[in-house]
Amino acid sequence: MKPAAFEYHAPRTVEETLALLWNYGEDGKLLAGGQSLVPTMNFRLTQPTALIDLNGIDELFFLREEDDELRCGAMTRQRAVERSDLVKRIVPLLHETMPHIAHTQIRNRGTIGGSLAHADPTAELPALAIALDASMYVRSFTDARWIAARDYYVGLFTTSMEPEEMLLEVAIPGLPAGSGWAFEEVARQKGNYAMCGAAAVVDLAEGGSIGHVSLVFLGVGEAPVEAERAATLLVGEKPTAAAIRAASDAAAKLDIDPVGDIHAGPAFRRHLAGVLAERVLTKACARAAGYEG
Amino acid sequence: MEQTISVSVNGRQYERSVEPRLLLSDFLRHEIGLSGTHVGCEHGVCGACTVLMDSAAVRSCLLFAVQANGRDVTTVEGLDGGHEELHPIQHGFWEKHGLQCGFCTPGILMTLVPFLEENPDPTEDEIREVLSGNICRCTGYQKIVEAVQLSARLIKEKPA
Numbered sequence: 001m002k003p004a005a006f007e008y009h010a011p012r013t014v015e016e017t018l019a020l021l022w023n024y025g026e027d028g029k030l031l032a033g034g035q036s037l038v039p040t041m042n043f044r045l046t047q048p049t050a051l052i053d054l055n056g057i058d059e060l061f062f063l064r065e066e067d068d069e070l071r072c073g074a075m076t077r078q079r080a081v082e083r084s085d086l087v088k089r090i091v092p093l094l095h096e097t098m099p100h101i102a103h104t105q106i107r108n109r110g111t112i113g114g115s116l117a118h119a120d121p122t123a124e125l126p127a128l129a130i131a132l133d134a135s136m137y138v139r140s141f142t143d144a145r146w147i148a149a150r151d152y153y154v155g156l157f158t159t160s161m162e163p164e165e166m167l168l169e170v171a172i173p174g175l176p177a178g179s180g181w182a183f184e185e186v187a188r189q190k191g192n193y194a195m196c197g198a199a200a201v202v203d204l205a206e207g208g209s210i211g212h213v214s215l216v217f218l219g220v221g222e223a224p225v226e227a228e229r230a231a232t233l234l235v236g237e238k239p240t241a242a243a244i245r246a247a248s249d250a251a252a253k254l255d256i257d258p259v260g261d262i263h264a265g266p267a268f269r270r271h272l273a274g275v276l277a278e279r280v281l282t283k284a285c286a287r288a289a290g291y292e293g
Numbered sequence: 294m295e296q297t298i299s300v301s302v303n304g305r306q307y308e309r310s311v312e313p314r315l316l317l318s319d320f321l322r323h324e325i326g327l328s329g330t331h332v333g334c335e336h337g338v339c340g341a342c343t344v345l346m347d348s349a350a351v352r353s354c355l356l357f358a359v360q361a362n363g364r365d366v367t368t369v370e371g372l373d374g375g376h377e378e379l380h381p382i383q384h385g386f387w388e389k390h391g392l393q394c395g396f397c398t399p400g401i402l403m404t405l406v407p408f409l410e411e412n413p414d415p416t417e418d419e420i421r422e423v424l425s426g427n428i429c430r431c432t433g434y435q436k437i438v439e440a441v442q443l444s445a446r447l448i449k450e451k452p453a
Contacts, residue, residue, distance in 0.1 A: 005313075042336050042354070051313070079349070102426070104423060106352070109351050
């Protein structure tokens with residue numbers, strides 16, 4: 001229950017950090033908020049040669065609006081996002097989801113970039129990143145690139161970043177007026193890892209039919225799962241209770257293939273996905289139509 | 294390789310040479326002898342080790358002591374402000390029997406300090422929400438909720 005020894009580095013700049021990562025490769029581990037990494041180190045499931053602490057890199061802590069997008073530095077604390085009026089105004093889905101992430105003590109340390117890069121399949125932020133069509137700005141000592149959230153998550157705790165790359169920033173397009181959104185999850189206990197969660201973003205076209213819909217689940221796969229068949233069923237339809245029900249059933253039956261664990265078997269997770277899909281789609285459509293704030 | 298760190302704990306400055314892998318919880322308990330911070334699960338679940346770092350409630354078992362270098366830490370021992378009288382939150386817990394075995398209590402108290410500063414009139418739902426990060430296996434939480442409600446009143450009545 002105590003971590004193994006490691007070399008500790010506390011760089012002050014991104015450049016310094018990228019040089020360290022270049023040298024250590026897979027033997028170097030970045031320490032962001034530490035709310036997932038440090039437990040695994042305490043259990044000695046993770047024993048990095050070097051721990052590179054990002055908490056002293058001021059340039060990674062920011063929240064700003066740029067080109068109708070929310071730009072969030074990787075080290076921005078989850079609590080800061082939860083409390084940000086800017087976030088509430090331009091990406092209200094993110095604002096509404098934050099309290100579902102663990103507990104206040106965890107969000108006081110936990111960071112946006114840490115959670116996104118950790119790629120826990122039951123975490124809220126990766127699913128949200130896909131639902132909101134976010135992009136990740138990633139750098140190594142030699143290169144820089146943007147990765148769409150859809151291409152960022154490739155498997156269990158696995159992203160498309162290379163060991164020498166680091167996530168610096170996430171860009172989240174603001175939700176346009178007239179779009180609707182919702183997030184819900186079911187956990188055994190408030191703040192625990194959810195057994196299933198769902199995020200929905202809906203845009204209504206002229207005439208009130210559904211123009212665009214993004215429905216993303218957490219907890220039912222090795223990475224966040226986008227319900228593509230459900231979306232196909234809904235686009236062009238009026239957002240009626242029957243259409244939403246049919247799409248939610250399709251999502252639960254066709255779009256996911258959950259495995260069970262000690263907390264919930266596959267059938268129960270599938271059931272939760274259907275129920276949550278119906279709830280978030282209903283709420284998102286109502287919000288898009290202006291029925292609900 | 295050990296590093297020298299300087300941490301302010303409850304207003305007093307401590308300088309120690311520590312291994313980077315030393316957890317802040319163990320630093321507080323073993324290096325400077327403040328055993329009021331309890332260690333329950335050591336993986337961030339139980340909340341017993343909650344302390345304030347720069348006024349924010351954090352899990353001290355998920356921080357390395359080297360990360361507290363140059364920071365201000367407040368533990369349950371610092372709640373009385375050196376005046377040897379109970380903090381209103383401690384008084385609320387005493388009065389309402391907000392604890393049985395007491396193992397979880399220091400973490401709960403430290404969670405509540407910033408919470409009640411920001412929410413002087415919390416609803417029961419808000420109280421239960423903030424307590425969700427602290428596991429108590431004795432009380433069933435009912436008495437803790439009552440203790441928090443009394444603490445909020447005591448803080449307001451306390452002469453400035």
